[in-house]
Amino acid sequence: MSEAKVAEKKPGAGLEDVVAGESSICYIDGLKGVLRYRGYPIQELAERATFEEVVYLLWNGELPKRAELEQFRRSLAEAGRVPEPVYDALRALPKDIHPMAALRTAISVAGHHDPDAEAGPRDPQAARRSAARLQAWVVGIVAAWDRIRRGKEPLAPRPGLSLAAQYFYQTNGTPASDGAVRVFDQCLTLHADHELNASTFTARVIAATLSDVYSSVVGAIGALKGPLHGGANTDVMKMLLEIDAQGKGPAGAKAWVEGALAAKRKISGFGHRVYRAPDPRATKLKELSALTAKDSGEPRWYELSLAVEKAFHELKNLPANVDFFSASAYYALGISPDMYTPIFAISRMSGWVAHVLEQYANNRLIRPRADYLGPDERHVEPLETRG
Numbered sequence: 001m002s003e004a005k006v007a008e009k010k011p012g013a014g015l016e017d018v019v020a021g022e023s024s025i026c027y028i029d030g031l032k033g034v035l036r037y038r039g040y041p042i043q044e045l046a047e048r049a050t051f052e053e054v055v056y057l058l059w060n061g062e063l064p065k066r067a068e069l070e071q072f073r074r075s076l077a078e079a080g081r082v083p084e085p086v087y088d089a090l091r092a093l094p095k096d097i098h099p100m101a102a103l104r105t106a107i108s109v110a111g112h113h114d115p116d117a118e119a120g121p122r123d124p125q126a127a128r129r130s131a132a133r134l135q136a137w138v139v140g141i142v143a144a145w146d147r148i149r150r151g152k153e154p155l156a157p158r159p160g161l162s163l164a165a166q167y168f169y170q171t172n173g174t175p176a177s178d179g180a181v182r183v184f185d186q187c188l189t190l191h192a193d194h195e196l197n198a199s200t201f202t203a204r205v206i207a208a209t210l211s212d213v214y215s216s217v218v219g220a221i222g223a224l225k226g227p228l229h230g231g232a233n234t235d236v237m238k239m240l241l242e243i244d245a246q247g248k249g250p251a252g253a254k255a256w257v258e259g260a261l262a263a264k265r266k267i268s269g270f271g272h273r274v275y276r277a278p279d280p281r282a283t284k285l286k287e288l289s290a291l292t293a294k295d296s297g298e299p300r301w302y303e304l305s306l307a308v309e310k311a312f313h314e315l316k317n318l319p320a321n322v323d324f325f326s327a328s329a330y331y332a333l334g335i336s337p338d339m340y341t342p343i344f345a346i347s348r349m350s351g352w353v354a355h356v357l358e359q360y361a362n363n364r365l366i367r368p369r370a371d372y373l374g375p376d377e378r379h380v381e382p383l384e385t386r387g
């Protein structure tokens, strides 16, 4: 293609609405508020399947039969405890760093202890063995960091627990209630994949160079960390705590939102590049937030969330996104707000890996062009005469 033709095909800022590749994993209709994984509506998957079944679906294209699910669970269990050098690396980090920075480091170190890591781009079976280790280890790593930073030792996985249950057990040393595990399991399903979001696109760009799966997901973790992407869920809880601290309860929400909008602040948990209709994940998470409020006997965070949602709707007419009601749900489950984004990473690991496997299976280097806005050709003046 000539350089003139390249310039003609200029996309909008932020690649909005650009179709940048093909995928069979995730379908979104932003105008109708539809999200499906491999054809299955997200609400149905959350209600009728476990997170492990959803991970299997994302990686294999079909929901597992019973024997396949048992085998898949065994492959996750065989990943075992996070390699000890990963814990050592975490112990060496300053305790007050961003948990996503700790996760980024830990996943990178974990790659050195996966015998299949380098073979993955050329060997699909090796890539799948790495995938299972990554999915099991990310749970252990997120839980371990939450303990290590509080001066506690990490815990080995307890045999027989689901990934959702492992998270609570490895964080707290005690199993969570069945109700809490079920809500959390559904939250993991709802966050598992979302087509070419910023972190998944990052993972695919890295995978398309035929780099290994660990490099791909380390890049993705870096992208998810940002407040415009996965970091928004932590910021939502900070906002709810800030409004609550004013002491006016839900009645204080509208004035707070008005003030933030007048100050031209972007309010975390609202707006989306793709959805114009309500985000179906937010709709389901709203139900889960209501349920956790009821189960915990503490309606404050759900009620405050409703008031902020109403105020934002009235003042800006933008619907809540996936990060809004997850914040109040996680708070009711007793999860520390700065761990919300690492939890997002536990879930999204499944989607990143699915996209990396899909990229390896039909690869072409991803290498777009830029519209050059710099100076025309000019010539180097010797340092002595440059002034």
Ligand code: COA
Pocket: 014, 227, 228, 229, 230, 232, 265, 266, 267, 268, 269, 270, 271, 272, 273, 274, 316, 318, 321, 322, 323
């Ligand atoms: N708070 C206030 N205004 C918002 C907003 C928010 N959260 N999200 C979008 N808007 C407004 C913008 O100010 C802009 O209004 P204008 O046209 O009057 O200037 C308009 O909506 C379009 O916003 P824009 O930033 O161009 O959309 P985008 O597609 O580039 O950005 C997000 C999408 C998600 C980055 C953006 O909505 C945002 O920053 N949301 C908060 C962070 C968040 O929750 N991220 C998680 C996403 S799942």
